[in-house]
Amino acid sequence: MSTRTITLQVNGKTVTAAVEPRLHLADFLRDRQLLTGTHIGCEHGVCGACTLEIDGAPARSCITYAATCDGASVRTIEDFDADPVMAELRAAFSAEHALQCGYCTPGMLATARDIVLRLPQADEARIRKELSGNLCRCTGYVGIVRAIKRVLAARKEKTHAA
Structure with a gap:
């Protein structure tokens, strides 16, 4: 070939x-x-x-x-080890118990980072839509969605405080 x-x-x-x-x-x-x-x-x-x-x-x-x-x-x-958005997401995924087996995690984090940067006003429905191309057979997405919402809220609060 x-x-x-x-x-x-x-x-x-x-x-x-x-x-x-x-x-x-x-x-x-x-x-x-x-x-x-x-x-x-x-x-x-x-x-x-x-x-x-x-x-x-x-x-x-x-x-x-x-x-x-x-x-x-x-x-x-x-x-992404030194990426501040990814650090926020990793901490939120841990806090919200968004991880179980971990197989989907790298792809899920890449998608979550895109959501946080591209859609700072995203609501739960939009987050779920954006995550629809990422399968997680362990968590049921509840913790994942909460983790992304947590990061979006923290970033919004940080912006308003500045």
């Missing part, structure tokens, strides 16, 4: 690699970059476990070809 050379940013580092045209980004990241925080659940783009950020927007890495990411900036869960 032929390969294509791509260059992309992965967690702020320039990566150049030869990839097969049908290699999925999730496999490229996990197998070639050894970034295993991106989980693969369904391999059809419906569970959201593989959600990460491509050029600042959430994307399903299990249905995104690595070759299409030539020139893109990709952020996996490993790159």
Whole structure:
């Protein structure tokens, strides 16, 4: 099979690699970059476990070809350790018991971060709609939704206090 050379940013580092045209980004990241925080659940783009950020927007890495990411900036869960929004979300997920087995957590956090940054006025119905592409078979979403609402409320309060 032929390969294509791509260059992309992965967690702020320039990566150049030869990839097969049908290699999925999730496999490229996990197998070639050894970034295993991106989980693969369904391999059809419906569970959201593989959600990460491509050029600042959430994307399903299990249905995104690595070759299409030539020139893109990709952020996996490993790159959010110093991110203040992600720190708020992680604390809220813990406080609201939004975690159980943890398999969906990286993708859920990526989506939650997008909600907090893009939809600061989101209500519960909108949060649930935005989360509809992320499956969690353990929590029932109650804690997840409460955690996101907690972060939105805290950020709103911080804005009003300033």
